[in-house]
Amino acid sequence: METMTNPKIQKSKRFLRLSFFALLIVLSICIAAIAGILIYAKILGPPQLAVPQSSLYYSSDGAIIGESNNGEKRYWVSMDSISDDLIHATISIEDQNFYHHHGFDFKRIAGAIIADVQAMEKVQGASTISQQYARNLFLTLDKTWKRKISEAFYTIRLEMNYDKNQILEGYLNTINYGNKAYGIEAASQFYFGKSAKELSLAEAALLAGIPKGPSIYSPIDHFDRAKTRQKVILQTMVQNGYISQKKADKAAKEKLKIIGEHTYHQTLIAPYFQDTVKNLLKSKLGLDDRTIDLGGLHVYTTLNTEQQETAEKVINETVSDNSGIQVGFAAMDPNTGYVSALVGGKNYEESQYNRAVQAIRQPGSTIKPLLYYAALEKGFTPTTMMKSEPTTFRFDDGRAKYTPHNFNSKYANDDITMEQALALSDNIFAVKTHLFLGPDTLIQTAVRFGIHTKMAKVPSLALGTSGTRVIDMVNAYSLLANGGKKVEPVFITRVEDYQGNVLYQYEPLKEQLLDPKLAFVMDQMMTGMFDKKLNGYSSVTGSSITSQMTRQYAGKSGSTNTDSWMIGFTPQLTAGIWTGYDDGNEITLNADKLYAKDIWIRFMEQSLHNKPIKTFREPKGVIAVPIDPESGKIATDDCPVSRLTYFVSGTEPTEYCDKHTYEPHSNSHSEKDEKHKSWFKKLFKWF
Numbered sequence: 001m002e003t004m005t006n007p008k009i010q011k012s013k014r015f016l017r018l019s020f021f022a023l024l025i026v027l028s029i030c031i032a033a034i035a036g037i038l039i040y041a042k043i044l045g046p047p048q049l050a051v052p053q054s055s056l057y058y059s060s061d062g063a064i065i066g067e068s069n070n071g072e073k074r075y076w077v078s079m080d081s082i083s084d085d086l087i088h089a090t091i092s093i094e095d096q097n098f099y100h101h102h103g104f105d106f107k108r109i110a111g112a113i114i115a116d117v118q119a120m121e122k123v124q125g126a127s128t129i130s131q132q133y134a135r136n137l138f139l140t141l142d143k144t145w146k147r148k149i150s151e152a153f154y155t156i157r158l159e160m161n162y163d164k165n166q167i168l169e170g171y172l173n174t175i176n177y178g179n180k181a182y183g184i185e186a187a188s189q190f191y192f193g194k195s196a197k198e199l200s201l202a203e204a205a206l207l208a209g210i211p212k213g214p215s216i217y218s219p220i221d222h223f224d225r226a227k228t229r230q231k232v233i234l235q236t237m238v239q240n241g242y243i244s245q246k247k248a249d250k251a252a253k254e255k256l257k258i259i260g261e262h263t264y265h266q267t268l269i270a271p272y273f274q275d276t277v278k279n280l281l282k283s284k285l286g287l288d289d290r291t292i293d294l295g296g297l298h299v300y301t302t303l304n305t306e307q308q309e310t311a312e313k314v315i316n317e318t319v320s321d322n323s324g325i326q327v328g329f330a331a332m333d334p335n336t337g338y339v340s341a342l343v344g345g346k347n348y349e350e351s352q353y354n355r356a357v358q359a360i361r362q363p364g365s366t367i368k369p370l371l372y373y374a375a376l377e378k379g380f381t382p383t384t385m386m387k388s389e390p391t392t393f394r395f396d397d398g399r400a401k402y403t404p405h406n407f408n409s410k411y412a413n414d415d416i417t418m419e420q421a422l423a424l425s426d427n428i429f430a431v432k433t434h435l436f437l438g439p440d441t442l443i444q445t446a447v448r449f450g451i452h453t454k455m456a457k458v459p460s461l462a463l464g465t466s467g468t469r470v471i472d473m474v475n476a477y478s479l480l481a482n483g484g485k486k487v488e489p490v491f492i493t494r495v496e497d498y499q500g501n502v503l504y505q506y507e508p509l510k511e512q513l514l515d516p517k518l519a520f521v522m523d524q525m526m527t528g529m530f531d532k533k534l535n536g537y538s539s540v541t542g543s544s545i546t547s548q549m550t551r552q553y554a555g556k557s558g559s560t561n562t563d564s565w566m567i568g569f570t571p572q573l574t575a576g577i578w579t580g581y582d583d584g585n586e587i588t589l590n591a592d593k594l595y596a597k598d599i600w601i602r603f604m605e606q607s608l609h610n611k612p613i614k615t616f617r618e619p620k621g622v623i624a625v626p627i628d629p630e631s632g633k634i635a636t637d638d639c640p641v642s643r644l645t646y647f648v649s650g651t652e653p654t655e656y657c658d659k660h661t662y663e664p665h666s667n668s669h670s671e672k673d674e675k676h677k678s679w680f681k682k683l684f685k686w687f
Contacts, residue, residue: 053074053075053076053173053182053183053294053295053296053498054067054068054072054073054074054075054186054294054296055067055068055292055293055294055295055296055297055298055299056075056297056298056299057274057277057299057301058298058299058300058301059269059301059303059304059305060301060302060303060304060305060338060340060493061304061305062300063305065269065270065274065301065303065305066269066270066271066274068292068293068294072180072181072182073180073181073182073186073189073190074173074174074182074183074186074294074296075173075183075185075186075189075296076173076183076185076296076498076499077173077183077184077185077195077196077197078169078500079165079168079169079172080197081185081195081196081197082169082172082184082185082196082197083196083197083198083199083200083204085199085200085201085204085205085242085243086172086184086196086199086204086207086208087168087172088204088237088240088242088243089204089205089207089208089233089234089237089242090129090168090171090172090208091129091168091240092208092233092236092237092239092240092242093208093209093212093232093233093236094129094132094208094211095128095129096236096240097128098128098129098130098164098168099164101128128155129167129168129171130155130158130159130167130171131152131155132171132175133158133167133170133171133174134152134154134155134158136170136171136174136175137154137170137174172184173185175211176211176214177190177191177207177210177211177214178210178214178215178217178218179214179218179220179260184196184207187207187210188203188207190259190260190261191203191206191207191219191220191258191259191260192256192257192258192259193259193261200251200254201234201243201247201251201254202230202251202252202254202256203256205230205233205234205237205251206219206226206227206230206256208233209226209229209230209232209233210226212229217229219256219258220258220260223258227252230252231252234248234251234252235248269303269305269308270303270305270308270341270342271348271352272342272343272344272345272348272352272354272356272357273301273303273308273339273341273342273491275344275352275354276342276354276357276491277299277301277491277492278292280491280492281297281299281492281495284492285495285503285504295497295498296497296498297495297496297497297498297503298495298496298497298498298500299492299494299495300492300493300494300495300496301491301492301493302332302333302336302338302339302340302490302491302492302493303339303340303341303342304340304341306607307331307340307341307603307607308340308341308342310341310603310606310607311329311331311341311342311343311603312343314599314602314603314606315327315329315343315346315599316346318595318598318599318602319346319579319595319599320591323592324581324585325579325580325581325587325592325595326345326346326351326355326579326580326581326582327343327345327346327355327577327578327579327595327599328343328344328345328354328355328356328359328361328470328577328578328579329341329342329343329356329470329575329576329577329578329599329603330342330343330356330357330470330471330474330489330575330576330577331474331573331574331575331576331603331607332474332475332478332487332489332490332573332574332575333478333572333573333574334477334478334479334481334482334487334569334571334572334573334574335482335485335487335571335572336487336490336508337475337478337487337488337489337490337509338490338493339471339489339490339491340573341575341603341607342356342357342471343356344356344357344358353582355470355578355582356469356470356471357469357470357471358469359469359470359578360453360467360468360469361467361468361470361562361563361578361580362464362465362466362467362468362560362562362563363464363467363468363473363558363563363565364463364464364557364558364559364560364563364564364565365425365427365430365463365464365541365556365557365558365559365565366464366473366556366557366558366565366566366567366576367442367446367461367462367463367464367468367558368422368425368430368462368464368556368558369422369477369480369522369525369526369556370442370445370446370449370451370476371430371433371434371437371442371445371462372418372422372433372522372525373445373480373514373518373519373522374437374441374442374445375418375433375437376518376521376522376648377515377518378437378441379651380418380433381418381647381648381651381652381653382417382418382419382521382524382525382627382645382646382647383417383418383419383627383632383633383645383647383653384417384418384632385415385416385417385418385632386415386416386418386421386428386429386432386433387412387413387414387415387416387428388406388411388412388413388414388415388416388421388426388428388429388537389411389412389413389414389428390403390405390409390411390428391403391404391428391431391432393431393435393459395459402431402458402459402460404427404428404431404459404460404463405427406425406426406427406428406538407425407427407538408538410537410538411426411428411537412426412536412537413537415632416429416536417627417629417632418433418525419525419528419534419627419629419643419645420528420534420536420629422525422526422528422529422556423525423528423529423531423534423540423541424534424536424537424538424539424540424541425529425541425556425557425558427462427463430462430463431459431460431462431463433462434459434461434462435459439457439458439461440457442455442461442462443455443457443461446468446476448513448514449475449476449479450472450475450476450479450488451468451472451473451476452472453466453467453468453469453472454466464558464560465560470576470577470578471489472489473565473567473576474489474567474574474575474576475487475488475489477555477567477568477569477574477576478569478574479513479514479519480514480519480522480523480526480554480569481523481554481569481570481571481574481616482571483514483516483519483520483617483619484512484513484514484515484516484518484519485509485511485512485513485514486509486511486512486513487509488509490506492504492506493505493506494506516619517619517621517622517648518648520616520617520618520619520622520646521622521646521647521648523554523616524554524616524645524646526554526555526556526568527552527553527554528540528643529541529542529555529556529557530542530543530545530546530549530553530555531643532546533629533641533642533643534629534643536629536630541556541557542555542557542597544594544597545597545598545600545601548601548602548605549601549605550605550613551570551608551613552570552613552615552616553568553569553570553604554568554569554570554616555567555568555569555600556568557596557597559587559593561586561587562580562581562584562585562586562587563578563579563580563587564578564579564580564587564592564593564595564596565577565578565579565596566596566597566599566600567600568600568604570604570608570614571614571615571616571617572608572611572614573604573607573608575600575603575604575607576600577596577599577600577603578596579592579595579596579599618646621648621649622646622647622648622649623646623647623648623649623652624644624645624646624647625644625645625646625647625652625653626642626643626644626645627642627643627644627645627653628641628642628657628659628660629641629643630657630659631657631658631659632653633653633655633656633657633658633659634653634654634655634656634657635657636656636657636660636661638657638660638661639657639659639660640660
């Protein structure tokens with residue numbers, strides 16, 4: 001007899017089979033989806049870990065002088081620069097299984113869901129350190145499903161492409177510790193005034209508790225809550241075997257001193273210098289504003305903080321607060337071009353206009369060393385002579401004329417040497433030299449010296465009537481100071497990104513631009529402005545500050561009706577300053593006219609104090625000869641003044657001075673001798 005199958009049983013089996021196949025399909029789809037996600041994540045590769053961070057600026061000795069400032073403090077430090085206690089405290093309270101999961105702690109997630117269901121509200125978090133880091137990288141805290149899915153996907157990419165220590169380092173450098181301090185270094189500096197490496201166990205445990213609720217557990221606003229959470233964290237560290245109970249108890253009792261102040265400031269030191277650096281990051285390195293401000297750059301500069309403080313101090317003490325006079329100042333190492341100090345004005349808060357690198361002002365007689373260097377190249381020597389007297393130069397067949405004047409209309413009305421003309425700043429000699437060399441020579445020479453502002457082909461160019469910048473003039477003088485090697489103003493030596501990758505490294509220039517023999521001869525000529533042996537129809541132009549000098553300097557002052565300059569150097573340091581009114585008003589007060597020289601000598605003396613006294617290195621092919629400044633010939637014992645003057649060998653004078661040899665003059669005594677001689681002759685003739 002045939003057994004009939006129950007239809008209900010058959011229907012149930014069919015349902016089970018369909019359910020099984022459906023489950024297989026769902027699982028296959030899930031597996032395929034997960035595999036697809038993983039493959040896609042692998043194809044995309046490692047996600048960018050760049051987040052907004054403060055860029056830091058360093059002085060030449062590695063001290064932080066400033067930072068970019070967008071209202072938040074963010075600094076990136078390596079794991080080696082973070083206290084082990086802080087690392088252990090963070091793992092204990094945030095993600096105990098951090099080193100054992102792959103981005104998601106499913107056991108913790110399940111526990112959080114159960115706790116939330118029981119409480120009927122969100123009471124427990126389950127985000128791992130990897131998830132939180134992914135959230136920090138997105139820089140958004142909105143709770144949309146799109147963001148959560150993106151965060152999960154980003155977490156997968158992080159875990160697939162970075163090891164645990166890299167993820168932990170990123171987390172510790174981006175988490176919010178409250179009071180606009182992002183990352184453990186910013187937090188450590190703000191709350192305790194120390195680096196993250198120096199944190200004690202008590203301090204580390206306190207900071208590790210802040211990220212759960214930066215406003216709730218702030219030790220500044222809610223110290224009691226912060227201390228309570230600190231104790232919880234210390235106990236979790238004990239449970240996880242990081243510390244003993246004895247250490248935990250001791251740390252809980254430790255008295256903590258909260259600083260509550262960000263120690264780095266944007267314009268703490270040398271604000272004009274820092275502005276110049278940021279402009280160079282844009283113009284020379286091609287970085288955009290966001291990268292400069294938020295890229296976490298480490299910018300290593302040439303600033304010498306001691307020299308900068310000296311410059312600012314001397315300027316503030318010298319220029320009267322009631323004076324409208326402004327200043328532009330720069331100092332650099334002539335051998336490297338490294339700008340060691342820069343002041344762009346009396347008060348940065350009142351005016352950010354940088355007069356040291358932006359202002360174009362008439363350099364006056366400070367242009368003359370460049371003119372006379374060109375003259376040396378054309379065969380002039382320090383004893384080349386021309387007449388200093390009131391002179392009118394005529395051009396265009398007499399239709400145009402130019403009549404320069406010396407200071408206070410004083411002239412030698414006789415021949416003077418080029419060396420003395422430079423020391424006394426004789427304008428007639430300079431214009432004659434300029435015209436003799438031709439109108440293009442000085443312009444071409446200025447370009448070789450690194451001056452690229454427009455210059456007019458006029459006779460007055462020899463007197464500095466075409467504008468230049470302070471930084472360019474200081475650089476030009478540095479070429480003479482270093483023996484003619486090419487340099488350029490250097491503000492930045494190296495730039496690194498937040499991970500330490502070098503984005504820029506300065507490479508020193510290697511070019512001999514000037515003849516070292518002529519550069520040395522020019523240096524020695526430029527010491528003449530401080531040497532009273534070169535006094536003539538007037539005193540040397542540096543006589544007012546020679547009493548303050550403790551070493552040999554070379555330099556040149558310059559002045560127009562509206563501008564006052566002083567630039568000078570030793571083999572170690574070049575400095576230059578301009579003073580004047582921004583609106584170009586005439587400088588009328590005698591005190592205002594002396595500011596430039598006074599500031600310059602005080603800066604040089606204070607900056608070089610306790611530094612070795614160095615003289616200019618004499619190259620082969622030059623010779624020193626004692627010269628009588630009045631005649632320009634080799635001095636003899638009869639000459640009242642003798643100055644050792646340097647020449648390129650073979651161009652030195654060969655004639656000895658005969659200007660001071662004794663010659664009898666006609667007087668009553670000599671007339672009597674002549675009468676006596678005549679009487680004797682008459683008597684002899686009679687015999």
